[in-house]
Amino acid sequence: MSLISYFKSLSDETRLRMLNLLMHHELNVNEIVMAMGMGQSRISRHLKILTDSGLLTSRRDGLWVFYRAAENGKGRAFIDALGYLLKTDEELTADLAALRNMIQERSFEKTSFFNAIAPDWDDIKSEILGDMDVVSILGTMVKKGDVAADLGCGTGDLLLALHEQGARVMGIDKSPMMLDITRKRFAEKGIDADLRIGELEHLPMRDGEADLAVINMVLHYLPSPRRVIAETARVLNMGSKLVIIDLEKHDNEEMRRKYEHRWLGFNRDEMTRWLDEAGFVTDEVTQYKAKQGMTVNIFVAKKGR
Template identity: 45%
Template sequence: MALLYFKALSDETRLRLVHILLHYELSVNELVRILDMGQSRVSRHLKILTEAGLLTSRRDGLWVFYATPRAGEERDFLLSISPFVHADAAMRADLNMAAQMLEERALKTRQFFNAIAEDWDELNREVLGAFDLPDAVCAAVPKDCGMAVDLGCGTGAVLARMLPLARGVIGVDGSARMLEICRRRFTPEDLSDDRVSLRIGELSHLPLRDQEADFACINLVLHHLSDPLHGLREIRRIMAPGGRLFVADFLRHSDETMRNRYGDRWLGFEEDGLAADLKSVGFNTLTCTRQPVDRGLTLLILTAEAH
């Protein structure tokens, strides 16, 4: 197999692709932009690397994303040769451009949510219909809960309902406008006595201390992240041992209109894949249920415990 791997890496462009994709998962169009090459040429190199097992591809609706394998012989091989691959100016430029593109993604997401903040509750009702998501979250909050956190709290519909159930609540969102609207749900006393803390920040770099949360929920947020696994790893960092996590997100679907109307990055998740990701970052999945909602979509609702 080593001969097959070395043959696949014998081309400069393919070596650059592997170098990029060891760090990021990217779409074909994003790779075309980074390498400044024609799509057919880039696709041909991606096919060779994928057939050799050095890349994996993931179709998400109309988009196809590529990355290096997360585990296995191929991953071990790539990591073993990495110290011997000299990152020249072109490779360094590739990574810089990829990082810039991810920042552009995050900026567009912030702008999107700032723009639709006033309409967000109505947009949520279009999808959730009669399903009471805040009630489902509250049912999962442990008794005598210390600090409860809503990650991607939006306008605060869930956060306000959790407040009577915990010593204090923290709401985190990347949209300043969303947090402004969220603030209106609470009294000045709630906001001044540290029972409610609203923090602006990205889910990839949460503005919370290690093990600060006894309970956390992340509702319809993972599908907006460029790297959901990294987001889950960051959530594990802020969870106290034995802390409970509530995750609600879409089951894998093919409704492309969700990208434009709701700013979705991923068209949902497979149940087994999401459970495996939770396990890989340090959670034990306790329950997993499916909840049909509107627009022909289904929610995956998982509870997990940090170990």
């Protein structure tokens, strides 16, 4: 009987605390160890019990395993029923606050990483993409006068190309150094740039502000690409296009060690499902053979609801 299994798995305080954290964030084992302040073997044992009960799910990404609370089925229904009680517990609330602080520190570290590599960003991208022409991929999707938003615009090369095609461009990035380089790039050509600093999970944009959004080789750095896609739907007009360019699923751990990738790419079904959940209709998916044995997927989707 699954109900008894659920209650048994939560009879330990550590597992209850762990489930509470994983209801709000997907975390790998090392992150859970840091958040809980316990040894890895102990954490792994509790994770196995919760996973076997059906209250947690896991996904393997290269050498890393990530855990989160069950998102559907009986396990999700049970978790939802507990939701109010968990929200009102002071100790569990304190755990979440501590985890948010840890995640914020990681976010600052990631911003520092991007600030440091900003001068070399174009070269780093070309190490994987080679001579891939993103602007030609966008083709007729760029209409004169439309607002085109480059989400995670980096040093602004794509943003400038979109401007040259007649779009009113907007660049969003969390790295001040990246935006400084973009601003100088535009200033050299006498162009004013609408550049905004911010997180892609919480875009500094109004509802329906853009007619086209591009997320180019960015999602694999982020903890929750799914959340970013849902947020992008908010800032697009109905019928507007979203173009996502990112790596196909792979197992090259060097991308994680050298470039700080959190995700080792995405499979097509996974990305298409996230798009559908956010209200997009996927029009087409094409592939491009990149460098280092990588494959790049290009998703073109339309906001349909």
